Amino acid sequence: MIEQVDQLYQEALSNLKTAESSEALTSWYRNTLGTKGNIQLLTRQIGQLTKEERPAFGKRINEVKQALQEALDARTAEVKAVELEAEIAGGAIDVTLPGRRRANGRLHVATKTLREIYAIWADMGFQIYRSRDVETDEYNFELLNIPQHHPARDMWDTFHTTTPSVILRTHTSPGQIHAMREYYPEPIRVILPGMCYRYEQITARSEIQFHQIEGLAVGRDITFTDLKGTLTSFARRMFGQERKVRFRANYFPFTEPSAEMDVECILCNGSGCNVCKHTGWLEILGCGMVHPTVLKNGGYDPEEYSGFAFGMGPERIAMLKYGIDDIRYFWSNDLRFLEQF
Numbered sequence: 001m002i003e004q005v006d007q008l009y010q011e012a013l014s015n016l017k018t019a020e021s022s023e024a025l026t027s028w029y030r031n032t033l034g035t036k037g038n039i040q041l042l043t044r045q046i047g048q049l050t051k052e053e054r055p056a057f058g059k060r061i062n063e064v065k066q067a068l069q070e071a072l073d074a075r076t077a078e079v080k081a082v083e084l085e086a087e088i089a090g091g092a093i094d095v096t097l098p099g100r101r102r103a104n105g106r107l108h109v110a111t112k113t114l115r116e117i118y119a120i121w122a123d124m125g126f127q128i129y130r131s132r133d134v135e136t137d138e139y140n141f142e143l144l145n146i147p148q149h150h151p152a153r154d155m156w157d158t159f160h161t162t163t164p165s166v167i168l169r170t171h172t173s174p175g176q177i178h179a180m181r182e183y184y185p186e187p188i189r190v191i192l193p194g195m196c197y198r199y200e201q202i203t204a205r206s207e208i209q210f211h212q213i214e215g216l217a218v219g220r221d222i223t224f225t226d227l228k229g230t231l232t233s234f235a236r237r238m239f240g241q242e243r244k245v246r247f248r249a250n251y252f253p254f255t256e257p258s259a260e261m262d263v264e265c266i267l268c269n270g271s272g273c274n275v276c277k278h279t280g281w282l283e284i285l286g287c288g289m290v291h292p293t294v295l296k297n298g299g300y301d302p303e304e305y306s307g308f309a310f311g312m313g314p315e316r317i318a319m320l321k322y323g324i325d326d327i328r329y330f331w332s333n334d335l336r337f338l339e340q341f
């Protein structure tokens, strides 16, 4: 039987040399060393031997098993190396494939519009004055000449906090009082940008939060002519040197007289289109001469000082400029919208 073991060993070794793939090696293992393989089958025949013959047989079987296992390991390493080389040569990894470009972020369309407006006012000598989003009823209304039961309050329904009289500002106008109280008795040239909040039904035309840019100029001998000249200059820088503007009388509690400024439609140049509702004009801001009561509340004597103020909505301006027909796009974070600017 020992001869049989040696014969099997020689056969298995020569078979192993002809195995050239992982699959061939697997089936070689199954036929040779596996539980139903030839070596295993032969081992089971140990019972047919005499007691004296058995130790030599067992020893030889074990030697052969170990030798075959070692031969298999060596052959496996060879075959795997060849297979890997073939795989690389076959182009499974294409090192010439271009990489994936990383998407760049960008500024929000509202931020872009704000910055454009800041730059124009900075050119004209106005600096940015920041004031808080959370205000008291006193600053948001009272000091701006809008007393408790004044019907004008209906224009600015707001969000209340759990602290009585502490609210989210409905406009940037309360910043006028903060700026005046800080700068008195110096002359003032500031713009006051920031987020405003209103308790409103959200529609295509109105949001519960939006930006405003307020402007304030206070000094001696400031007249309505200064207001008109300065705002006209702004409109021309923003919308084009040839742009016509017009002022219409209006009412705001914190200015007297008050007006609204329209610019010639920037899409149709005044000939009439859907955006300007065929009037040829777009309303872009409210303005007026600072009301004496408001000057007084800011610490400036209205007999000595005067000033003008204005307020505009940058999202509204962006809507007009880019033909955006729904204000809800601004804060709904839809990339399909944001990536267009």
Ligand code: DAH
Pocket: 170, 171, 172, 173, 214, 215, 252, 254, 255, 286, 287, 288, 309, 310, 311, 312
């Ligand atoms: N605060 C006003 C609003 O929210 C806008 C405004 C109008 C501001 C006239 C002004 C102004 O400073 O003079 O509707």
